[in-house]
Amino acid sequence: xxxxxxxxxxxxxxxxxxxxxxxxxxxxxxxxxxxxxxxxxxxxxxxxxxxxxxxxxxxxxxxxxxxxxxxxxxxxxxxxxxxxxxxxxxxxxxxxxxxxxxxxxxxxxxxxxxxxxxxxxxxxxxxxxxxxxxxxxxxxxxxxxxxxxxxxxxxxxxxxxxxxxxxxxxxxxxxxxxxxxxxxxxxxxxxxxxxxxxxxxxxxxxx
Ligand SMILES: O=C(O)c1ccccc1N[C@@H]1O[C@H](COP(=O)(O)O)[C@@H](O)[C@H]1O
Numbered sequence: 001x002x003x004x005x006x007x008x009x010x011x012x013x014x015x016x017x018x019x020x021x022x023x024x025x026x027x028x029x030x031x032x033x034x035x036x037x038x039x040x041x042x043x044x045x046x047x048x049x050x051x052x053x054x055x056x057x058x059x060x061x062x063x064x065x066x067x068x069x070x071x072x073x074x075x076x077x078x079x080x081x082x083x084x085x086x087x088x089x090x091x092x093x094x095x096x097x098x099x100x101x102x103x104x105x106x107x108x109x110x111x112x113x114x115x116x117x118x119x120x121x122x123x124x125x126x127x128x129x130x131x132x133x134x135x136x137x138x139x140x141x142x143x144x145x146x147x148x149x150x151x152x153x154x155x156x157x158x159x160x161x162x163x164x165x166x167x168x169x170x171x172x173x174x175x176x177x178x179x180x181x182x183x184x185x186x187x188x189x190x191x192x193x194x195x196x197x198x199x200x201x202x203x204x205x206x207x
Contacts, residue, residue, distance in 0.1 A: 001172075001173070001174050001175070001200070001201065001204060002023045002024060002151065002173055002174025002175075003021065003022050003023050003024070003174060003175055003177065003197050003200065003201070004022065004023065004024035004025070004026055004051060004151060004174060004175070004176045004177065005017050005020070005022040005024070005025055005026065005176075005177050005178075005181070005188060005193060006025075006026030006028070006035075006051070006053065006176055006177065006178040007026060007027075007028055007033075007035035007053075007131065007178050007179070007182070007185070007186050007188075008025050008026065008027055008035075008037070008041075008186070008188065009027075009035065009037045009041065009186035009187070010041060010186070010187065011041045011042040011043035012043075013187055013188055013190070014041060014043055014044070014045055015043055015045075016188075016190035017045075017188050017190050017193060018045045018046075018047055018048055019190070019194070020190055020193040020194040020197055021193075021194065021197035021198060021201065022048055022177075022193065022197060023048055023049065023174070024048055024049045024050075024051050024072075024073070024174075025045050025048045025049070025050055025051065026051040026052075026053050026075060026176070026178075027050065027051070027052055027053065027069065027071075028053040028131075029052055029053060029054050029057065029061070029065055030053065030054060030055040030057075030077070030129065032055070032128065032129070033128075033129075033130075033131060034131075034185035034186065035131060035178075035185055035186040037186070040068055040069060044069065044070070049072040049073060050069060050070065050071045050072050050073070051071065051072065051073040051074070051075050051096065052065050052066060052069060052071040052073070052074045052075065053074075053075045053077060053130075054074060054075070054076055054077065054078070054080075055076075055077045055078040055129045055130075056078030056079060056080065057078075059084070059087065059088070062074055062088065062093075063091065066091075066093055071093065072093075072094065073093070073094045073095070073096055073118070073119075074088060074093055074094075074095055074096065075096040075097075075098060075121060076095065076096070076097050076098060077098045077123075077129040077130045078129060080097065082112045082113050082115075082116050083116075085097055085113060085116040085117055086115075086116035089116055089117075089118075094118040094119075095116065095117045095118055095119075096117065096118065096119040096120070096121050096151070097110075097113050097117045097119075097120055097121070098120075098121040098122075098123050098130060098153070099120060099121070099122055099123065100123050100124060100125035100126070100136075101122050101123070101124075101125070101136050101137075101140050101141075102125045102136070103140065104140050104143035106140070107140070107143055107144050107146075110144070110146055110148070111146065113148070114146055114147060114148050117148055118148075119148065119149055119150060119151055119173060120146075120148050120149075120150040120151070121150065121151045121153050121176060122136075122141065122144075122150055122151070122152060122153060122154070123136070123153045123154045124136040124153075124154035124155060130153075130178075131178055131179055132154065132155065132179075133155050133178075133179040133180060134154060134155045135154050135155035135156070135160070136154050136155075138152070138163075138167055141169055141172075142169075144169065144171065146171065147171070148171065149171050149172070149173035150169075150171055150172060150173060151173060151174045151175060151176050152164075152167070152172060152174070152175050152176070153175070153176035153178070155179070155180060156175055156176065156177050156178070156180050157180025157181065158180070158181070158192055158195075158196055160180070161196060161199055161200060161203075164200060164204070165200075165203050165204055175200070177193065177196070181193050181196070
């Protein structure tokens, strides 16, 4: 199971969260987000995969950041087309496409992305593009029959542990933790993350 912690900004907090058992760390390159991080922090993690989060960014903006931050993945939360995802993949970067799910029919959109994404991320619909702190009805995911593995996202917090331990799906690959583990926007509670990630991995898969 992959555990991604998203919305990181500050060097010291990045160092702390790197020690929590997280596998991936996300950095938001979207100016509309309270977690937007403009320049490269003084410290970038070495033992986790780095994910850049974008909303309708241009190919050149993404390419620049991938190179400057040595990103391993890009996570796309806007109206990026399958062709755009394919073009990004062809540059050698791995692609995570986010989908907001209100009803099972929203899963139909994923079909045209299957061949050009490495992961999907299923999130809660909101007025913005993500980071709502709200969860969605996971029952919708019983209708997901695609092959592409997915991360479960949207409002996950310490109290979500029991529900996550009960959840199951053959394509479920991981979880994305964000505003539910913050002391302030972009500042994560490393102790809460350590406890949660330990319990999740121990109880769920004994990893
Ligand atoms: O966190 C943000 O501000 C954000 C802004 C724009 C796009 C994505 C964003 N975050 C992603 O949203 C989901 C859910 O976050 P939350 O748990 O509901 O706070 C997560 O994948 C973040 O990567």
